[in-house]
Amino acid sequence: MSIRFQIDARAGAARTGRLTTPHGEIETPVFMPVGTVATVKAMPQDILEELGVQILLGNTYHLYLRPGVETVRNLGGLHGFMAWPRAILTDSGGFQVFSLNELRKVTEEGVTFRSHLDGSSHFFSPESAMQAQIGLGADIIMAFDECTEHPASRERARASMEMTLRWARRSKEYFAAHRHENPWSRQSEENPRLPDSPALFGIVQGGMYTDLRRESAERTVELDFPGYAIGGLSVGESRAKTMEMIATALEVLPKDKPHYVMGVGYPEEIVQYAAMGVDMMDCVLPTRAARHGLLFTSEGRINIKNARYAQDQGPADPRCGCRVCSRYTRAYLRHLFVSAEPLAAVLNTMHNLAFYLDTMRSVRHAITLGDLSGVLSGSVSLA
Amino acid sequence: MSIRFQIDARAGAARTGRLTTPHGEIETPVFMPVGTVATVKAMPQDILEELGVQILLGNTYHLYLRPGVETVRNLGGLHGFMAWPRAILTDSGGFQVFSLNELRKVTEEGVTFRSHLDGSSHFFSPESAMQAQIGLGADIIMAFDECTEHPASRERARASMEMTLRWARRSKEYFAAHRHENPWSRQSEENPRLPDSPALFGIVQGGMYTDLRRESAERTVELDFPGYAIGGLSVGESRAKTMEMIATALEVLPKDKPHYVMGVGYPEEIVQYAAMGVDMMDCVLPTRAARHGLLFTSEGRINIKNARYAQDQGPADPRCGCRVCSRYTRAYLRHLFVSAEPLAAVLNTMHNLAFYLDTMRSVRHAITLGDLSGVLSGSVSLA
Numbered sequence: 001m002s003i004r005f006q007i008d009a010r011a012g013a014a015r016t017g018r019l020t021t022p023h024g025e026i027e028t029p030v031f032m033p034v035g036t037v038a039t040v041k042a043m044p045q046d047i048l049e050e051l052g053v054q055i056l057l058g059n060t061y062h063l064y065l066r067p068g069v070e071t072v073r074n075l076g077g078l079h080g081f082m083a084w085p086r087a088i089l090t091d092s093g094g095f096q097v098f099s100l101n102e103l104r105k106v107t108e109e110g111v112t113f114r115s116h117l118d119g120s121s122h123f124f125s126p127e128s129a130m131q132a133q134i135g136l137g138a139d140i141i142m143a144f145d146e147c148t149e150h151p152a153s154r155e156r157a158r159a160s161m162e163m164t165l166r167w168a169r170r171s172k173e174y175f176a177a178h179r180h181e182n183p184w185s186r187q188s189e190e191n192p193r194l195p196d197s198p199a200l201f202g203i204v205q206g207g208m209y210t211d212l213r214r215e216s217a218e219r220t221v222e223l224d225f226p227g228y229a230i231g232g233l234s235v236g237e238s239r240a241k242t243m244e245m246i247a248t249a250l251e252v253l254p255k256d257k258p259h260y261v262m263g264v265g266y267p268e269e270i271v272q273y274a275a276m277g278v279d280m281m282d283c284v285l286p287t288r289a290a291r292h293g294l295l296f297t298s299e300g301r302i303n304i305k306n307a308r309y310a311q312d313q314g315p316a317d318p319r320c321g322c323r324v325c326s327r328y329t330r331a332y333l334r335h336l337f338v339s340a341e342p343l344a345a346v347l348n349t350m351h352n353l354a355f356y357l358d359t360m361r362s363v364r365h366a367i368t369l370g371d372l373s374g375v376l377s378g379s380v381s382l383a
Numbered sequence: 384m385s386i387r388f389q390i391d392a393r394a395g396a397a398r399t400g401r402l403t404t405p406h407g408e409i410e411t412p413v414f415m416p417v418g419t420v421a422t423v424k425a426m427p428q429d430i431l432e433e434l435g436v437q438i439l440l441g442n443t444y445h446l447y448l449r450p451g452v453e454t455v456r457n458l459g460g461l462h463g464f465m466a467w468p469r470a471i472l473t474d475s476g477g478f479q480v481f482s483l484n485e486l487r488k489v490t491e492e493g494v495t496f497r498s499h500l501d502g503s504s505h506f507f508s509p510e511s512a513m514q515a516q517i518g519l520g521a522d523i524i525m526a527f528d529e530c531t532e533h534p535a536s537r538e539r540a541r542a543s544m545e546m547t548l549r550w551a552r553r554s555k556e557y558f559a560a561h562r563h564e565n566p567w568s569r570q571s572e573e574n575p576r577l578p579d580s581p582a583l584f585g586i587v588q589g590g591m592y593t594d595l596r597r598e599s600a601e602r603t604v605e606l607d608f609p610g611y612a613i614g615g616l617s618v619g620e621s622r623a624k625t626m627e628m629i630a631t632a633l634e635v636l637p638k639d640k641p642h643y644v645m646g647v648g649y650p651e652e653i654v655q656y657a658a659m660g661v662d663m664m665d666c667v668l669p670t671r672a673a674r675h676g677l678l679f680t681s682e683g684r685i686n687i688k689n690a691r692y693a694q695d696q697g698p699a700d701p702r703c704g705c706r707v708c709s710r711y712t713r714a715y716l717r718h719l720f721v722s723a724e725p726l727a728a729v730l731n732t733m734h735n736l737a738f739y740l741d742t743m744r745s746v747r748h749a750i751t752l753g754d755l756s757g758v759l760s761g762s763v764s765l766a
Contacts, residue, residue, distance in 0.1 A: 038718065039722075039724050044726065044730065044733075066721070067714075075694065082715060083715065323429065329458065329464075332421070332465060335420070339420050339449060341424065342729070346427060347427065
């Protein structure tokens with residue numbers, strides 16, 4: 001039995017849903033925090049649970065390099081290794097292979113690249129990327145795609161898209177033959193209500209060309225995946241262009257399957273995309289921004305190191321009920337940040353994640369009530 | 384009403400006690416985590432509370448430089464600023480002024496030094512050190528002493544000790560006149576059972592000379608403080624010498640007042656000193672070691688980055704019940720550390736503090752039962 005997606009309520013193009021995975025249910029639309037090397041930076045897993053995180057993302061490229069897929073498999077897969085009993089999604093490694101490595105060679109077979117850790121040479125293909133993700137034991141895994149660079153000519157975007165489609169087919173074939181080789185397959189026999197193997201999602205590419213995006217979506221749907229991502233966005237294009245590419249793909253993607261936009265976004269973006277019918281999103285922004293002292297609040301973004309907060313006795317966000325806002329002042333958070341204290345990363349991250357997760361909770365609530373106008377206009381607590 | 388110290392049980396020279404401060408009761412013997420700049424590095428305050436921390440230490444030197452005493456006072460003193468409702472002890476700044484600053488000039492008046500942050504020039508005296516600590520709002524503050532360098536000749540140790548005694552008298556005089564100028568004085572009117580002002584402890588010096596230590600203790604006792612610290616230890620001397628100096632001072636210090644050895648120690652040390660009659664200790668060791676990957680366990684110290692832990696599925700300490708040991712494996716902790724992940728500092732610190740606090744809890748329990756032999760031999764869970 002594979003992943004299940006149930007749509008519950010609708011408000012325009014937006015919908016709430018429940019995605020049932022081998023490691024529990026996810027309420028959509030969902031924002032997935034990024035846990036690059038099996039850790040959401042500075043956040044203990046019990047805090048993530050308390051914040052209501054139901055699914056987090058791991059990066060196959062990084063984990064493949066360190067500590068290695070077999071090490072993780074032997075330690076119970078990612079779930080056992082990082083002691084996370086809820087859902088995990090892994091990306092295929094494609095994005096980092098393309099973005100982190102200047103010395104790489106792309107052929108029809110796959111990508112040869114050098115480790116950013118020690119310069120050693122490695123090779124990723126659709127098959128090996130599937131093998132790695134299955135070995136890591138994620139609940140949802142991604143097809144191995146080519147992330148089209150930006151900007152790209154129409155010819156380049158087409159060629160890239162075509163290769164992604166060929167690689168998607170190869171990903172699917174390998175996956176079909178090996179999906180049960182994951183580290184927790186036997187465990188799910190104990191609970192027949194849960195899916196017993198991971199799910200593989202396809203990825204729409206096509207650069208910034210609406211016709212290529214449409215074609216990529218149609219031909220990816222022909223391959224019949226249980227869920228579809230829209231990749232290659234948030235790579236420097238305008239917000240309007242991002243929305244246009246998302247809207248184009250959403251016109252084609254099946255309504256009864258989950259829609260995942262990779263690598264987005266700012267708080268106002270994730271609300272907007274959810275309103276358009278996007279079900280899943282991931283981004284390093286809340287966690288990375290936190291470590292740089294940028295806090296997302298209902299009053300907008302604040303840069304906590306600013307001297308104006310040195311004696312500010314208010315919470316980071318007066319409308320936030322998280323552990324940080326209910327205990328600490330802006331003055332204290334500023335002090336921690338300018339003093340380069342490790343607690344700064346912990347508290348800033350905790351708040352930003354709470355803000356993002358509360359934002360999505362508000363969106364789901366508004367969809368259930370049939371009215372997104374409040375959250376879209378920002379009158380409900382959003383950045 | 385000032386601080387109260389009640390002795391409850393005894394086992395040889397050891398005793399359990401309750402120290403009642405303006406911000407609650409402390410069970411002794413106690414180990415006080417160090418929260419240098421108003422934060423115990425990487426530990427949110429709610430975790431400290433959960434671990435059972437009843438008192439933590441702040442460094443006046445650092446807080447005076449950043450964010451500044453008046454800023455802290457205006458934000459409710461350290462308790463308000465760092466949102467810590469329990470007890471706080473501050474040192475006088477003497478140690479850092481001497482140890483962190485090569486460019487310093489000592490006169491009878493006090494010490495001129497340069498900030499390690501920006502090189503600006505500052506001056507600390509017994510009076511200003513009392514003023515700073517009162518302004519920071521600690522429950523227990525320390526006399527401004529001269530930390531005798533090590534090694535020191537007998538003449539140098541005597542001269543230093545004599546100045547510390549003169550400075551102790553000046554500390555006490557200033558304190559007596561200004562003790563109620565703390566940030567929370569009015570609040571304690573609401574609870575007449577708690578002391579309404581901080582307590583000032585004296586500090587025994589004398590280098591590594593038993594006769595000077597004895598004399599310093601006697602003459603500090605003549606000044607009549609509500610508690611006494613033994614300073615200038617753990618500065619490079621042998622463990623045997625440390626114990627000899629502590630034992631010498633303890634022979635003289637009044638039995639009915641709390642005894643505080645500053646800056647110690649390893650787990651086996653803090654147990655040993657508690658057995659000798661020491662009531663309070665502080666040290667950066669558990670927290671600093673944690674950030675360097677050194678974990679204290681019932682099986683001894685482990686350096687978590689060691690390759691032998693790469694696939695170790697056991698907890699850091701099989702006999703520890705802390706949140707870290709009940710959830711994460713050594714393999715995961717090692718991965719976090721070698722990957723330079725911020726969560727490494729969080730989890731390692733959480734475990735080491737749990738280990739230290741559990742160690743002291745075991746010691747108090749053993750004293751209550753009248754038998755320290757188990758904890759001293761290490762048969763009870765200790766490093």
